[in-house]
Every structure is written in structure tokens, then in C-alpha cells.
Amino acid sequence: MHYRRKEHPPPPAQREQHPTHHITLSERGPFLAPRCSCGWSGPARRSRPLARDEAAAHVAAESEAA
Ligand SMILES: [Zn+2]
Numbered sequence: 001m002h003y004r005r006k007e008h009p010p011p012p013a014q015r016e017q018h019p020t021h022h023i024t025l026s027e028r029g030p031f032l033a034p035r036c037s038c039g040w041s042g043p044a045r046r047s048r049p050l051a052r053d054e055a056a057a058h059v060a061a062e063s064e065a066a
Contacts, residue, residue, distance in 0.1 A: 021062060023055040038062070 022037035031044035034055035042058065045051040 021059045023052070023059065025051055025055075034058075 020037060021040075024035050024037075025032045025048065026035055028044055030046055032046070032048050032051040033044040034042040034051045036055065036058060040058055040062075042051065042054045045054070
């Protein structure tokens, strides 16, 4: 007799090492506005490195908040 007990499924991984934050830089004239796939958007900057840096800071902050 095979009596199968339905046990609890394994818990999903709570540590997300790869959060779903995909950054894209949208150009608006001379400005660059960082946008994230999670819905976040940063202020438009004239400097691409600065826009990227702020986007990276957002991802880091979201990762820590989890
Ligand atoms: Zn995000």
C-alpha cells in the first residue's frame, strides 16, 4: 500500500541574490533618466555615470531592505 502524505512544499528561497531590478536609462534630450523594472524611476541627469550610480544605489537599497 502506498499511502502518500502530502507534506509541506519546500519554502521558496527567501534570499534573492538576483532581485528583479533591471535598470534602463531612458534618454530625454541631454538628460538621462534611470528606470527600473520594478517601477522605480530616478531623476533625470545630464551625466550618464551619475544616472547609473543612482540606479545602482536604488538596487542596493532595495536589496538591503529585503
Ligand atoms: Zn528596482
